[in-house]
Amino acid sequence: MARSSRRHNHVPLTPQGADLPVGPVDIASGTVELEVDRDDPRAVTVHVNGVPSSYVHLDDPTVLAFEYMQQMACLIDALPAGPLSVVHVGAAGCSLARYVASARPGSRQLALDPDPTLLELVRGWFGLPRAPELRLRAQDGREGLAGLRDSSVDVVIRDAFAPDTTPTHLTTQQFLAEVARVVRPGGIYLANIADRAPLALTRAEVATALAAREVSPESDGVRSPWRDVALVAEPAVLKGRRYGNLVLVAARAGADGAQRRSWLSDVDRPLRVLPVPATRLGRDELATMSAGAAPLVDPPDPAAA
Template identity: 30%
Template sequence: MSGRRRGPRSIVEPTDFGQAELIPETERPGCWTLLIDGLPQSHVDLLHPARLHFDYLRWIGYVIDAAAAQRHPLRVLHLGGGALALPRFTAATRPGSAQLVIERDAALMMLVRRVLPLPARSGIRVRHAEACATVTAMAAGRYDLVIADFPAMPSSLGHEVARLLRPGGCYAANLLARPKPYVPVGFHDVCLIADPNVLRGRRDGNIVLAACLDAPLQTDRLASAIAREPQPVRLQPI
């Protein structure tokens, strides 16, 4: 009688700024969760990268979907890398996109790319650098979309992001604090996506900020996508 085949095991390694753990899902081959210092940070599905399992990642995915016509390639800047779930999603849903990921934790990126390799010719480049300093030094008008998801995000980041965007460009940020200090100036439309109780301040949770530089946000498309969420989610213009 043959022995039962074992799946991949969890991998725990120190990184430049903490301890990372990659946990595979035995029931869903190709699915991994990234923990940093014991806290869930990201989730990837290597076989189906267009599926985003974490709620806040799905919400940002809706902003990516609404940023341009379906499957239209984009130039995207990611500030914060994690397990590269959102770059993988963009590469799968918008083939031909050119994406740059800025991540200060070089050891984390080495681990992620070794265990969860990017597909060939993905159009995803990773640069090991500090996000805010990199944004300040970049030339203006380079990107269709900027996505920010990293610790200690400064409230001034939105102003720098606006400078990097092309006309009609969009900005999405994962906020882990009350949104008021982060509301960017100079954008045509700004809204928040979150659990209603989080927006009311009744409990903590992720809040995704979405903004469009000089054109209306595609709020109808966002609202339609959010309506399919399994749990209550609100789209709140501000």
């Protein structure tokens, strides 16, 4: 789910000689509809069950109209050069997957979405890269992560909504533990949070990330799996002046036990010069912001009672 300042209208579109549909198309979870950008007929917004979920430019995968995706791209760009292994929890039009495939040739990506019909449609509509560059798997995000090897991916991106809120089981300590398990040293987790004042959901998700703990053989004890935790958003959204998207960032320590000192500070300037400037809050600011918020946890398992 996202906010974009672009205006759209419904008109036919013909990419690569094939007509894209006009009007709602049935999918397993409801409907998907493509809305053409009135300023650029080669670009569409993908609406899933009425919610704007992706913006796709058919000719240029580096065009990202949603502000939070531009912010995520800044964070991905700051990682060391070369191909990446990326898991997308939530697919829609696969805008960020297309971006990574273009910006990081040779990357291996997996997009998880529980709606098989949606995946089949966007694969055909947008000419998405094929496996092994981009695998599309009709599977719940948490279930999909559970099937991945330890320390096997560089980036996990959570951008899943049903219909306009993130499913609770993709926000809890148990989910984050699964994310931390599959992210390799030096890798990152990015989560899209849609929220409004008083940012109660954001505060809870931040508290969940800050409270994360894992057994650490290196320190012979328990520590946070995340070397750095941050929050990125437009200042007006951070101040609760309007509804919008915030990006939660959690970074694993490097293989030597340390995160590159400049990694997060390196993104501050790129964030400030975006078309809609964004800012970053660090761990200390987040500790103050989330004070009093309870970490999110899975509900008790009735079978264990």
